[in-house]
Amino acid sequence: MESIDSMLQSCINAIDELASDNDVLEYLTDTQSSKSIKVTRKLYLVYTSFSKQGNIHVIRAADSEGISTYNIPETYRNSLFQNWGVFRKANQSKEVVIHSSFRENLLNRISIILAKAVYDFDGARVGYVVMDLPRETISNVVSRYLDMYHTEIMLINKFNTVVFNSEGTDAEGLGKLSLKENIDTVWASNSMSGFLHEDDYCYSKSSFADYMILCKVSDDVINMSVRFLKESSIFILWIVTVLSLVFAYVISRSISAPIRDLTKSMKEVENGNFLTKVTVKSKDEIGELGRAFNRMTSRIDELIRNVKEKQETLRVLEVNALALQMNPHFLYNTLDLIKWNAKLGKNKEVSEIAVQFGKLLRQIINNRNEFVTVGYELDLISAYVDIQKKRHEQLEVKYELEEGITDKYIPKLMLQPLVENAIVHGMENKIGSGKISISAYRKEGYLIFTVTDDGCGMTEEQLRTVRNLKSEGMYRIGLSNIERRAKMYGDESCGLTINSVEGEGTTIILQLKEIREGDANV
Incomplete structure (x- = not known):
């Protein structure tokens, strides 16, 4: 009922303002006062602010004369009016009082009276400020609630007079309030609103004046309240459900997200990435698990780097040892050639071989690089073949090289x-001329070298023995050495493939991993 409260409060504020006005006080105190024009102007200002809905009167107690926005009812002018109705109640209170309605004959309307007694500085009562508020003004406000709730609404003052009743004027006035509960206990309580259980009424007391609004709780109101509570409960339940789902999602995310990150990092470690780390944002058990995982991966990465460094050191040492192993093998075969030429008395050939061998030896010894170009290796072969032609005069070497392959890098002394x-063992017992074919090409990241001779070849038993590539005897030292170094510089697919047919010749295929120039120790 905020609209009724707001309207009555405006009326009460206007009456209080007029009652405390100095011009009004002077007019009420002095019957000869010249303030009547000013007072009249102020009354009409208030009257206009209320859309001219309620007449306002200022009445002197001394002679019952006054000023009004319309006409002062004759009842107010009666010399006995000060002891009647609203005026008697106003005499008993320092505040604005609300009294029952009365019919204004001139306007043929029923009005509700609001009045306040005015006192001079000595405390003597000098008059009244009265407002006649048309009953229909309140009725218009109440009708909106009546159309909505189909109930009964009453306005009562502290004297339990029914000032307004939506049921009609017959239910208004003193003695028209019939309740089972004692309404005086409601006035005496500190509660500003509540429920009269025995009468099915709810009440709301004004905080600024002595009146109360009673509203009968009808079935429509109950049904509407139940419907509102039901709809509100459903809405609240929906909100709570949504919030619960959101809260559950946030909680699950706070738990599952770190676990997913940890699982993802574990898969990275499984794939060999030991540098992966988990972002730790919490200090709970999952956070501690993430920190432990980070410490573990850091430790594993450190151990792997140490192992790799040690393996690299061992690899370099082993490669150097194998390379050193090749030099005496090469020296032995060359010196063996010089020996046989010397036994045959070929001093000139021995001298030429020694000169050629010295040049070749200086070239090998002076080059300390781990890798050399294919072209460099072919130059060594050419120099070696020149030495061997002193023994095998009809030896012929043919080259089939892919364009650009001579610039590729391979480990030293592989070809x-x-x-x-091919010369020593393939051509040793061959009568007549001998041919050796050397081919080289690239294939899918590998370098393929083929050395084919048309020498005496090998039997099946000899071929099986040679394919074992065991370091037994000078013949197999070289092949075993090449096989091991090919795998160390490449992978398991690298190495030698040996094919031979007795009486036709032997073919050896060497597969090496292609080495980029930036990775070669040149």
Whole structure:
């Protein structure tokens, strides 16, 4: 009922303002006062602010005269009016009082009276400020609630007079309030609103004046309240459900997200990435698990780097040892050639071989690089073949090289031992001319070298023995050495493939991993 409260409060504020006005006080105090024009102007200002809905009167107690926005009812002018109705109640209170309605004959309307007694500075009562508020003004406000709730609404003052009743004027006035509960206990309580259980009324007391609004709780109101509570409960339940789902999602995310990150990092470690780390944002058990995982991966990465460094050191040492192993093998075969030429008395050939061998030896010894170009290796082969032609005069070497392959890098002394074996062991017992074919090409990241001779070849038993590549005897030292170094610099697919047919010749295929120039120790 905020609209009724707001309207009555405006009326009460206007009456209080007029009652405390100095011009009004002077007019009420002095019957000869010249303030009547000013007072009249102020009354009409208030009257206009209320859309001219309620007449306002200022009445002197001394002679019952006054000023009004319309006409002062004759009842107010009666010399006995000060002891009647609203005026008697106003005499008993320092505040604005609200009294029952009365019919204004001139306007033929029923009005509700609001009045306040005015006192001079000595405390003597000098008059009244009265407002006649048309009953229909309140009725218009109440009708909106009546159309909505189909109930009964009453306005009562502290004297339990029914000032307004939506049921009609017959239910208004003193003695028209019939309740089972004692309404005086409601006035005496500190509660500003509540429920009269025995009468099915709810009440709301004004905080600024002595009146109360009673509203009968009808079935429509109950049904509407139940419907509102039901709809509100459903809405609240929906909100709570949504919030619960959101809260559950946030909680699950706070738990599952770190676990997913940890699982993802574990898969990275499984794939060999030991540098992966988990972002730790919490200090709970999952956070501690993430920190432990980070410590573990850091430790594993450190151990792997140490192992790799040690393996690299061992690899370099082993490669150097294998390379050193090749030099005496090469020296032995060359010196063996010089020996046989010396036994045959070929001093000139021995001298030429020694000169050629010295040049070749200086070239090998002076080059300390781990890797050399294919072209460099072919130059060694060419020099070695020139030495061997002193023994095998009808020896012929043919080259089939892919364009650009001579610039590729390979480990040192990988091809020369193959040609050496083809000459020493393939051509040793061959009568007449001998041919050696050397081919080289690239294939899917690998370098393929083929050395084929048309020498005496090998039997099946000899071929099986040679394919074992055991370091037994000078013949197999070179092949075993090449096989091991090919795998160390490449992978398991690298190495030698040996095919031979007795009486037709031997073919050795060497597969090496292609080495980029930036990775070669040149």
